[in-house]
Amino acid sequence: MREVAILGIGQIAVDEHWDKSIKELAGTAIIAALSDAQRDSTEALFIGNMLSGILGKQENLGILISDWIGLPGIEAEKIEAACGSGAAAFRAGIIAVGSEEVDSALVVGVEKMTESLPVETTEALATAADADYESSQGLSFVAINALVMQLYLHTYGWKHADFAPFSINAHANAMQNPYARLHEIITEKDYKAARMIAEPINLLDASPTGDGAAAVLLVPADSLINHKKRIIKIVGSASATDSIAIHSRKDPLWLSAAEISARKAYDHAGVGPDDIVFFELHDAFSIMSVLSLEACGFAERGRGPRLGLDEHITVNGKIPITTRGGLKARGHPVGATGIYQIVEAVQQLRGEAVPTQVRDAQIGMTQNIGGSGATIITHILRAE
Amino acid sequence: MREVAILGIGQIAVDEHWDKSIKELAGTAIIAALSDAQRDSTEALFIGNMLSGILGKQENLGILISDWIGLPGIEAEKIEAACGSGAAAFRAGIIAVGSEEVDSALVVGVEKMTESLPVETTEALATAADADYESSQGLSFVAINALVMQLYLHTYGWKHADFAPFSINAHANAMQNPYARLHEIITEKDYKAARMIAEPINLLDASPTGDGAAAVLLVPADSLINHKKRIIKIVGSASATDSIAIHSRKDPLWLSAAEISARKAYDHAGVGPDDIVFFELHDAFSIMSVLSLEACGFAERGRGPRLGLDEHITVNGKIPITTRGGLKARGHPVGATGIYQIVEAVQQLRGEAVPTQVRDAQIGMTQNIGGSGATIITHILRAE
Numbered sequence: 001m002r003e004v005a006i007l008g009i010g011q012i013a014v015d016e017h018w019d020k021s022i023k024e025l026a027g028t029a030i031i032a033a034l035s036d037a038q039r040d041s042t043e044a045l046f047i048g049n050m051l052s053g054i055l056g057k058q059e060n061l062g063i064l065i066s067d068w069i070g071l072p073g074i075e076a077e078k079i080e081a082a083c084g085s086g087a088a089a090f091r092a093g094i095i096a097v098g099s100e101e102v103d104s105a106l107v108v109g110v111e112k113m114t115e116s117l118p119v120e121t122t123e124a125l126a127t128a129a130d131a132d133y134e135s136s137q138g139l140s141f142v143a144i145n146a147l148v149m150q151l152y153l154h155t156y157g158w159k160h161a162d163f164a165p166f167s168i169n170a171h172a173n174a175m176q177n178p179y180a181r182l183h184e185i186i187t188e189k190d191y192k193a194a195r196m197i198a199e200p201i202n203l204l205d206a207s208p209t210g211d212g213a214a215a216v217l218l219v220p221a222d223s224l225i226n227h228k229k230r231i232i233k234i235v236g237s238a239s240a241t242d243s244i245a246i247h248s249r250k251d252p253l254w255l256s257a258a259e260i261s262a263r264k265a266y267d268h269a270g271v272g273p274d275d276i277v278f279f280e281l282h283d284a285f286s287i288m289s290v291l292s293l294e295a296c297g298f299a300e301r302g303r304g305p306r307l308g309l310d311e312h313i314t315v316n317g318k319i320p321i322t323t324r325g326g327l328k329a330r331g332h333p334v335g336a337t338g339i340y341q342i343v344e345a346v347q348q349l350r351g352e353a354v355p356t357q358v359r360d361a362q363i364g365m366t367q368n369i370g371g372s373g374a375t376i377i378t379h380i381l382r383a384e
Numbered sequence: 385m386r387e388v389a390i391l392g393i394g395q396i397a398v399d400e401h402w403d404k405s406i407k408e409l410a411g412t413a414i415i416a417a418l419s420d421a422q423r424d425s426t427e428a429l430f431i432g433n434m435l436s437g438i439l440g441k442q443e444n445l446g447i448l449i450s451d452w453i454g455l456p457g458i459e460a461e462k463i464e465a466a467c468g469s470g471a472a473a474f475r476a477g478i479i480a481v482g483s484e485e486v487d488s489a490l491v492v493g494v495e496k497m498t499e500s501l502p503v504e505t506t507e508a509l510a511t512a513a514d515a516d517y518e519s520s521q522g523l524s525f526v527a528i529n530a531l532v533m534q535l536y537l538h539t540y541g542w543k544h545a546d547f548a549p550f551s552i553n554a555h556a557n558a559m560q561n562p563y564a565r566l567h568e569i570i571t572e573k574d575y576k577a578a579r580m581i582a583e584p585i586n587l588l589d590a591s592p593t594g595d596g597a598a599a600v601l602l603v604p605a606d607s608l609i610n611h612k613k614r615i616i617k618i619v620g621s622a623s624a625t626d627s628i629a630i631h632s633r634k635d636p637l638w639l640s641a642a643e644i645s646a647r648k649a650y651d652h653a654g655v656g657p658d659d660i661v662f663f664e665l666h667d668a669f670s671i672m673s674v675l676s677l678e679a680c681g682f683a684e685r686g687r688g689p690r691l692g693l694d695e696h697i698t699v700n701g702k703i704p705i706t707t708r709g710g711l712k713a714r715g716h717p718v719g720a721t722g723i724y725q726i727v728e729a730v731q732q733l734r735g736e737a738v739p740t741q742v743r744d745a746q747i748g749m750t751q752n753i754g755g756s757g758a759t760i761i762t763h764i765l766r767a768e
Contacts, residue, residue, distance in 0.1 A: 001483045021516055053437045053464075057519065059511040060466040063625045063758040067632070073644060075623040076759065077472045080437075080462040082444040088461045092476060099385045099483030127443040132405055135441065239459040241447045248451070260457060374447040375460065 001098035003221035006232045006381070008037025009343040014181040014212040014331030016114040022049075022056055023068040026110040029213035030069050033106065037217040043102040045076040048089030048109035049335035052078075054124045055116045065108065075102070081239075082128035083284065084370025085109065086214075086338020087377035091237050093218045103223070108215040109339030121209060125334070128371045130244050142206060142285070144246060144372045146198035149287040152253055153200060156302035160200045163286040164191040165308030166321075167204045167328055170283060173315065173356045174325025179340075181210045181331030205286040207326075212333030214340040232349050235363075236265030236380030244374045253302075257376035258295035258367065265378040271363065273297035276380070278320040278348055278358045280341040282369040283327045292367055293319070296378075315356045323348060323356050338368035342379065349383035385482035387605035390616045390765070392421025393727040398565040398596040398715030400498040406433075406440055407452040410494040413597035414453050417490065421601040427486040429460040432473030432493035433719035436462075438508045439500045449492065459486070466512035467668065468754025469493065470598075470722020471623075471761035477602045478621050487607070492599040493723030505593060509718070512755045514628050526590060526669070528630055528756045530582035533671040536637055537584060540686035544584045547670040548575040549692030550705075551588045551712055554667060557699065557740045558709025563724075565594045565715030589670040591710070596717030598724040616733050619747075620649030620764030628758045637686075641760035642679035642751065649762040655747065657681035660764070662704040662732055662742045664725040666753040667711045676751055677703070680762075704742045707732060722752035726763065733767035 010032025017025060026047070034040060047061045058064065062076030081088040086109030093105035113121055126135040129144065153160065167186060174180035186204060194204040224231050240260035246252045266272055273296060281296075283289040290304030298319050299307050312318040324330055324344040327337060347353040348361040358364075363382045369375065394416025401409060410431070418424060431445045442448065446460030465472040470493030477489035497505055510519040513528065537544065551570060558564035570588060578588040608615050624644035630636045650656055657680060665680075667673040674688030682703050683691050696702040708714055708728040711721060731737040732745040742748075747766045753759065 001485060023516075050443055051437070053435070053508075053511055054441075054443075056515065057438075057507070057511050058515040059434060059438075059464055060513070060628065060755050060758065062465050062472075063628045063755060064514060066625050067628045067758075072625050072627045073641070074625060076465075076625050077476075077623070078464040080443060080464060081446050081460075088446075092461075095479055095483050095485050098485070099479050101385060101479050101482070123441070124437075127437055127441050129444070130448060131440065131442040132407075239461070241450050241456050241458060241460050243456045244444065244447045244451045257457070371444050371447060374444065374451075 002100060004094045004097045004218050004234050005221040005224055006216050006346055007219045008033040008039065008217040009346045010036055011179050011214040011340060011343050012212060013179045014210040014333055017211040018115065022052055022058060022110055022112045023065050025112060025211060025213040026065045026108045027069050029215040030106060030108050033215035033217050039217060041071060042104045042106040042217060043074060044096055044105040045074055046089040046093045046105060046107045047078040048086035048338055049078055049111060050080055050082055050085045051111060051113065051124050051334065054127065055120065056112055081375045082370030083334040084338060084368045084375045084377050085335035087368030087379065088239065090338060090342055091239055091377060094234055094237050097218045097220060103220060105218045106215060107218065107339060108213060109336035110213040111333035111335045112211045113209045113333060114211050134245050142198045142201055145285040145287055146201045148246060148252055149200050152287060155253060158305050161192055162305040162309060163205065164188045165313065166283060166286040166289045167191055169313050170322040170326040170328035173323050174329030176355050177324045177330060180325040180329055181208050182329045201285055207284050207328045207332040210331040210333045212331060212336040214336055214343045216339060216342055230350050230383045232346050233382050233384055234379060235382045236269035238264030239377040241375050242373055244371055246372055253291065255291045255295040255373045255376060257373060258292055261376050261378040262296040265380045269380040275363055276365045277361050278323055278364045280345050280366040281321050282367055283322055284332055289321065315358055320358045323353060323358055341366040341368060345381050349381055386484060388478045388481045388602050388618050389605040389608055390600050390730055391603045392417040392423065392601040393730045394420055395563050395598040395724060395727050396596060397563045398594040398717055401595040402499065406436055406442060406494055406496045407449050409496060409595060409597040410449045410492045411453050413599040414490060414492050417599035417601050423601060425455060426488045426490040426601060427458060428480055428489040429458055430473040430477045430489060430491045431462040432470035432722055433462055433495060434464055434466055434469045435495060435497065435508050435718065438511065439504065440496055465759045466754030467718040468722060468752045468759045468761050469719035471752030471763065474722060474726055475621050475623055475761060478618055481602045481604060487604060489602045490599060491602065491723060492597060493720035494597040495717035495719045496595045497593045497717060498595050518629050526582045526585055529669040529671055530585045532630060532636055533584050536671060539637060542689050545576055546689040546693060547589065548572045549697065550667060550670045550673045551575055553697050554706040554710040554712035557707050558713030560739050561708045561714060564709040564713055565592050566713045585669055591668050591712045591716040594715040594717045596715060596720040598720055598727045600723060600726055614734055614767045616730050617766050617768055618763060619766045620653035622648030623761040625759050626757055628755055630756055639675045639679040639757045639760060641757060642676050645760050645762040646680040649764045653764040655764065659747055660749045661745050662707055662748045664729050664750040665705050666751055667706055668716055673705065699740045699742055707737060707740050707742055725750040725752060729765050733765055
């Protein structure tokens with residue numbers, strides 16, 4: 001497969017966008033990405049989205065959005081892997097360009113969530129779990145994650161407060177990101193005092209949903225020989241799955257799909273965890289940050305919280321994470337999240353992430369998760 | 385891109401499967417395809433599905449189904465392009481294997497529709513249209529197609545009865561297909577007497593929905609050098625879009641996305657319409673058969689009904705269509721339809737389609753449509 005590069009990026013603020021329909025959200029991010037790339041067209045369009053059918057009574061997003069942006073005729077489709085839909089669509093775009101089937105692919109992640117009642121959104125998100133064995137029993141996503149976090153605290157002997165640095169870091173990093181949903185410094189005191197949602201997960205362990213869209217334009221890397229900006233190449237891409245239900249896993253505290261997809265991505269890129277300068281991980285809940293860091297080789301099993309307590313996850317730490325706010329503070333418009341992560345990684349690699357710019361950010365990793373660790377998609381990007 | 389071949393096929397009867405959940409429907413077709421291929425695994429799984437979220441409160445089908453078939457760990461995702469989801473997933477599988485990213489890909493199209501009330505299904509299908517401008521005005525899919533058929537009759541001067549041969553042929557071809565939804569010979573008299581649904585479309589112009597699943601296993605063609613069965617290669621694959629809404633098109637009677645995707649597929653394959661021995665087209669409504677035949681070069685504009693009246697579309701005609709019953713009689717489990725078409729084309733190319741076997745069936749075409757001509761995906765398969 002030929003090498004693929006990211007030529008343009010675009011995003012809108014994660015927020016309540018009551019004045020924009022889903023095609024307008026996506027269209028705005030796409031126009032920004034095309035403008036950044038100084039292009040006016042694409043051969044193919046891949047949409048990452050989870051909930052448009054259930055919450056918006058709208059499927060067929062491929063043609064809906066290609067038509068809206070003035071490009072009817074092109075190839076277009078939607079890809080769904082729950083909250084991992086964005087990265088799944090990104091990977092489809094990489095393979096389409098890499099295979100030489102097309103010479104350009106726009107990938108947009110988009111989600112419109114805030115027009116629905118909270119109970120509707122919670123029910124819609126539960127469709128990522130097994131309807132026969134999980135959601136039909138009343139298991140919501142926060143409940144599933146609460147069971148995992150409880151087991152983690154019990155098994156490895158950590159206190160809930162030991163997870164505070166993950167949320168504090170995410171909020172601090174979002175302060176100067178104009179696209180973030182939350183702009184609010186939080187302290188350990190705030191974290192401890194936050195309202196309980198599903199014990200032990202409280203409000204500050206959980207990421208907020210929102211309406212959002214982010215887009216990237218992919219092209220063959222060898223078409224950029226005379227390109228003036230830094231060239232951002234995708235050097236590792238892999239997707240893996242685990243059992244859909246936590247109760248089916250041998251070890252509910254180990255993200256085996258993260259381990260598999262990270263290992264494949266490391267192998268593709270010819271690097272290891274020590275070479276990764278920053279990591280945009282999937283902190284839908286603080287426990288997920290810890291499990292992801294462990295499965296990807298940044299911490300030993302059961303030792304993940306140490307990275308937070310020792311300040312290794314901050315922008316100036318050993319392995320900076322959620323450098324633009326992460327799911328926790330930038331927000332989690334589910335099908336769009338995977339593309340926000342890519343856009344933010346490109347900002348870091350281009351040196352456009354001031355004031356949360358990571359030094360010597362030449363190689364970065366992103367990881368997007370669908371379901372409770374069920375589908376995990378890992379990418380490694382490098383600036384050249 | 386390297387050449388890709390279809391090693392195994394599997395399907396279940398299109399029917400009311402009240403005793404099977406969506407993962408069981410898909411799993412049964414997958415096991416049949418793996419068994420036909422004499423394989424027990426795949427590296428990747430692509431699911432074509434439209435309505436599982438809305439009708440079944442189930443998303444994340446990729447991992448749901450990979451887990452169910454005993455292959456957690458593999459890459460898996462759902463692809464949605466309304467009623468064209470099956471072919472869109474098939475094309476994703478081709479590109480994944482063709483790009484050398486994986487050495488095998490299972491593609492399954494699956495839909496579970498009959499547990500819902502008819503009004504729920506009609507509303508769910510309307511999500512393929514533009515929610516802002518079409519479905520919100522009460523336009524259902526049969527209504528959209530009725531407007532098109534009315535305009536066609538008016539513009540070109542045909543009578544409704546001139547469309548009868550398309551439905552009669554489809555029903556006749558389904559009689560010996562054990563996987564078909566309807567096993568019932570119909571006559572011109574039946575066609576004329578059928579209950580009106582949305583003038584001029586009557587019950588026998590429209591395809592029935594149903595629960596269904598069909599699967600294929602894709603592998604690199606060069607891995608089959610010592611293969612004992614006929615090798616079925618994909619020699620043309622293309623996807624194109626038109627404006628999502630009929631009212632936005634310059635000519636509502638011309639399927640420009642069919643024309644574009646067929647032209648690309650012909651070019652890939654190095655053939656033209658005269659070389660195509662049979663054509664599994666998307667006869668969701670009889671008018672669509674006519675528009676598809678015209679846009680793909682089998683009839684002049686406005687002359688499509690002649691192919692039916694002159695018996696050119698029958699198994700022994702010049703361009704046999706819907707040779708196993710088509711959407712009209714095999715049934716239209718929407719996201720699965722595109723894979724049923726591929727499975728049936730492989731049956732023809734292998735010579736396993738008795739008693740509706742087309743003679744000298746060495747090269748065949750399939751075409752799957754999402755929305756009212758909005759997303760059209762065309763494939764050309766060849767036996768070697």
